[in-house]
Amino acid sequence: MLRPSIFTLLSWNKGYILILWTNYTLGSPTRSGDPKDGHILTRAIIDTIREPLIVLDENLRIIVASRSFYKKFNLTHKNTRDKMFYDLGNGQWNVPALRTLLEQVIPKHTTVEDYEVRHDFPFLGSRTMSVNALEIRYENGRKKMLLSIHDATIEKNLESEREKLMAQKDLLLKEMRHRIANSLQLIASILILKAGTVKSEESRFHLEDAHSRIMTIATVQEQLDPSTFDEGDVMVGKYLTALCESLSKSMIGGRRAITLTVKSGKGTVTSEEVISLGLMTTELVINSLKHAFPGEKGGKVLVTYSAKGPKWSLSVADNGTGHSKKADSSQPGLGTGIVAALASQMKAVIKTKSTKLGTKVSVTHV
């Protein structure tokens, strides 16, 4: 009758898949009655294992260790056999963490994987060892313990180095964000301060125009979290709301009775896409403010965004005077050109509907 033996248990050891059913247990006699055969086979198998492996008896004395164990820890069969595990190599294995593992953890759990032991080994120096352990319980009540020891020092050091670099990267991104914010603040503020000093209404409008375009980009920066810089997803509704609040303050302020509102569904886009959406919105809103409400006429401008799957639609509608025939026939301005270019880049189509009751420009991606 076949009984599970130590060989099937070796299939759990990392990097090795070795399943062999025999009617031998470790150290037991063969059918012929010669116990040496069992030992020889066991020995041979243990010696082929790449990772340092030790077999301990129930008193934590070494029964056998792999060649790789001797080589790694500068030991020999002679100075390990029957020795207490803790006494090996002048007590270098007498590590509190290991004692806890062998005397408390394993008796409770029988199998332990990736138990970390950090120690300053006299021969190897400071090391982090990852220990797999398995307690074998025989039918007769006797026990043995298998320990597989992997030197994880290099991996741990690399992981620690990676964490430091990630932290450094986050710091640099935050610093970059601050510098960008300061630069945008400076340019935007200079433009709006200048707008306040010019006498020409047209010049003032152009300066405010330029300021609004800068704030369009700046508002994207605000929405981006440095920790997700690589992903760069921005909530469109939140962005357009912040953008239009900014446009309201700079382009309308308390000077005109015009309201600018946003109606948007849920949805996120990349930072690159949201800049394009923002710039198109800015241009279309500026157009409305410039042409829809002549004189001191008040009115409403509504920005709407909706998305379903890959399809989206952006529109800017006002309840102003509509396009005049003269405006329709004249050459498109810079703003119209920008919208057309961005829409083309985003593979979207522009539709304009203008009546005496107002104008609506829609940019749709299908």
Place this chain on the structure above:
Amino acid sequence: MSINSDNKTKILIIDDNQGILFVMKQALELKDHHVRTVSSFEGVDAIVEFSPDIIFLYVSLADQDGRAVCRELKSNNATKDIPIIMLTAYSDAHKLAKEATADDFLSKPFELEDLWEKTEKYTKQKTT
């Protein structure tokens, strides 16, 4: 409100960027405020000497943590009642301001309208 002969609101701006200090000073002086700008925190005594009505304080000063400066001012009897508005480029500005025990915040880049509104708000609070 602090005593000054021309009744102007006294504002102190602490930011390590000279360009920002310049434009903020220009913007606030447009609204007829008395503005002093410094690029670092010079200690509680310097604040008490100037006796500002409002302080704008950048969160990431070159060699100082703006939040620590804010907490220091808010825990000192001589300066705890001065409204402090944190200037920051961080996305979680309101959380930062709360942690620093500041009264308010402005996220860079901000509209000058927002700067004027915040100044007006804390000036009015002082006079009521």
